[in-house]
Amino acid sequence: MISVFHYHQPKLGNSESEYEDAFSYDVGRGLFAMADGSSESVFSNEWAKSLVDTFVSGKHDMKLDDMVETALGMWRSKLPWSNMKWFVKNKIARGSMSTFLGLEIQDGGFKSVAVGDTCLFIITPEGMKSFPIKNASEFGNTPKLIWTGNPLLRTRRSVKWANYMEGRLSESDILIMATDSLAHWMISRAKQSPWKMLIDHSENEGELISGLINSGEMKNDDVTFAVISLR
Amino acid sequence: MYDAEISRRNPGLFIFLIDQSRSMIRKMAGGSESKAKEAADAINRQIGELIMRCTKNDGVRDYFYVGVIGYGGEKGKASYLLDGEVVPVSRLAENPLRTEKRMMKVPDGSGGTADVEYEFGVWFEPVANSDTPMVRAMNMAKEAIESWISEHPSSYPPIVINITDGQSTDGDPYPVAQSIMEMETEDGNPLIWNCHVSTENSAPLSFPYSENQLPNDMYARSLFKMSSVLPTKYINYAIETFPDIKDGSRSYVFNAQLEQMIEFIDIGTRGAISSME
Numbered sequence: 001m002i003s004v005f006h007y008h009q010p011k012l013g014n015s016e017s018e019y020e021d022a023f024s025y026d027v028g029r030g031l032f033a034m035a036d037g038s039s040e041s042v043f044s045n046e047w048a049k050s051l052v053d054t055f056v057s058g059k060h061d062m063k064l065d066d067m068v069e070t071a072l073g074m075w076r077s078k079l080p081w082s083n084m085k086w087f088v089k090n091k092i093a094r095g096s097m098s099t100f101l102g103l104e105i106q107d108g109g110f111k112s113v114a115v116g117d118t119c120l121f122i123i124t125p126e127g128m129k130s131f132p133i134k135n136a137s138e139f140g141n142t143p144k145l146i147w148t149g150n151p152l153l154r155t156r157r158s159v160k161w162a163n164y165m166e167g168r169l170s171e172s173d174i175l176i177m178a179t180d181s182l183a184h185w186m187i188s189r190a191k192q193s194p195w196k197m198l199i200d201h202s203e204n205e206g207e208l209i210s211g212l213i214n215s216g217e218m219k220n221d222d223v224t225f226a227v228i229s230l231r
Numbered sequence: 232m233y234d235a236e237i238s239r240r241n242p243g244l245f246i247f248l249i250d251q252s253r254s255m256i257r258k259m260a261g262g263s264e265s266k267a268k269e270a271a272d273a274i275n276r277q278i279g280e281l282i283m284r285c286t287k288n289d290g291v292r293d294y295f296y297v298g299v300i301g302y303g304g305e306k307g308k309a310s311y312l313l314d315g316e317v318v319p320v321s322r323l324a325e326n327p328l329r330t331e332k333r334m335m336k337v338p339d340g341s342g343g344t345a346d347v348e349y350e351f352g353v354w355f356e357p358v359a360n361s362d363t364p365m366v367r368a369m370n371m372a373k374e375a376i377e378s379w380i381s382e383h384p385s386s387y388p389p390i391v392i393n394i395t396d397g398q399s400t401d402g403d404p405y406p407v408a409q410s411i412m413e414m415e416t417e418d419g420n421p422l423i424w425n426c427h428v429s430t431e432n433s434a435p436l437s438f439p440y441s442e443n444q445l446p447n448d449m450y451a452r453s454l455f456k457m458s459s460v461l462p463t464k465y466i467n468y469a470i471e472t473f474p475d476i477k478d479g480s481r482s483y484v485f486n487a488q489l490e491q492m493i494e495f496i497d498i499g500t501r502g503a504i505s506s507m508e
Contacts, residue, residue, distance in 0.1 A: 013240075017289060018287070018289075039287075042286060042287060042288055043288055045288065046288075085290075085324070086330050086350040086352075087279075087282050087283065087286050087291065087324045087350075087352070088286055088288075089349075089350065090279070090283055090286075090349045090350055091283050091286045093335070093337050093347050093349060094337060094338075150337050150338065150345070150347065152347050153337070153345055153347065155345075
């Protein structure tokens with residue numbers, strides 16, 4: 001029996017409408033997806049949402065390029081072309097970008113696919129493993145991203161840079177998905193069992209996250225995480 | 232220094248000074264239009280780029296304020312060319328004089344580039360009319376920066392980019408330029424970038440580090456002295472294109488052709504753009 005607890009908050013000082021991460025899941029199918037839209041592009045919140053919703057619809061398995069094609073159709077249909085200002089139209093010519101992390105849990109095992117720095121943590125009695133980033137030094141200002149391509153030309157590159165992982169799970173294992181600022185904090189404190197703090201604060205996670213940001217322990221950014229347990 | 236985060240709460244300021252003297256009517260070296268037209272195009276394009284950077288789904292966020300001061304459009308006078316003195320980018324986005332359809336290069340999805348049509352914003356027109364009252368223009372920039380710093384004491388230091396083809400006709404602009412460069416926010420001194428545009432196809436000299444590199448020309452030396460010493464951050468940007476740049480290089484280009492002018496404005500604005508939150 002899978003149970004999920006998830007939380008998000010926009011960058012401190014920003015409003016909910018400025019939040020550009022996305023998370024979606026379907027416990028019945030065992031599918032979970034998280035994405036972090038790039039603030040450099042416009043409508044990247046919609047792109048992140050299109051990616052996670054398409055993955056969780058379960059039609060593409062781990063075939064990333066097929067999934068991105070479907071997500072593109074969804075993203076294009078959300079763009080408000082009819083009353084778009086001239087300067088927004090100029091910017092949309094550069095497309096939208098987002099990280100992506102997909103997770104499938106099935107038959108006592110899991111498969112995951114990742115592009116960029118949204119991370120999966122696998123917590124077992126032996127400790128914590130992270131995917132696709134293993135060391136804090138790997139976080140930077142230019143994570144790998146999935147690009148919509150140019151919506152005017154309708155061209156895009158196939159997805160390079162995807163990382164894949166699979167493994168077995170036991171009932172006591174916990175999986176955590178997190179966007180980059182929280183993922184960076186977790187990897188930096190891997191030896192201090194950081195997941196326990198998340199689980200212990202499941203009633204007041206906003207206080208925990210804001211406290212970590214205000215104390216300088218964590219970068220001020222949109223934060224999204226999900227804790228998935230198997231019993 | 233020069234690393235304050237630029238945000239809506241702590242925005243940045245660009246002031247462009249543009250020479251509108253009669254000689255700006257002459258064709259620009261390396262371009263197909265007059266110096267006045269190429270300079271106006273370059274600044275209008277840069278305003279469009281700032282708007283692009285600040286555009287989000289819900290509109291344009293005011294990370295930057297922009298002032299454009301023309302000098303010599305009327306004899307002995309300098310004036311603000313935008314609708315207002317120092318204008319937030321959101322207002323510029325909503326109020327161009329007009330937009331023109333032009334082509335830009337975008338990634339084509341297979342590693343190359345493709346041309347797509349876009350709207351080029353125009354906020355002011357080229358003028359080439361009278362003399363070169365650069366002191367008056369610098370004084371207006373100084374007043375704007377003084378008031379900016381008093382309201383935004385911790386902001387990224389204001390950046391002045393001056394495009395000219397001739398010698399000041401209302402005195403030596405060096406003292407007022409120096410007083411601008413001596414002001415400071417908590418993040419450093421305002422930077423003055425001087426771009427001398429050329430009609431001739433004579434060799435351009437970008438980011439000189441010594442007066443000895445310049446011809447024996449009072450005017451070139453005066454502009455050199457009134458250009459900031461480049462902070463390290465900007466040297467790192469410029470070194471990709473100008474490998475000879477070194478510590479002590481000034482934010483100055485002498486005899487710029489079209490290509491050098493565009494590179495110069497790009498490097499001059501990049502430091503602030505890269506500091507956006």
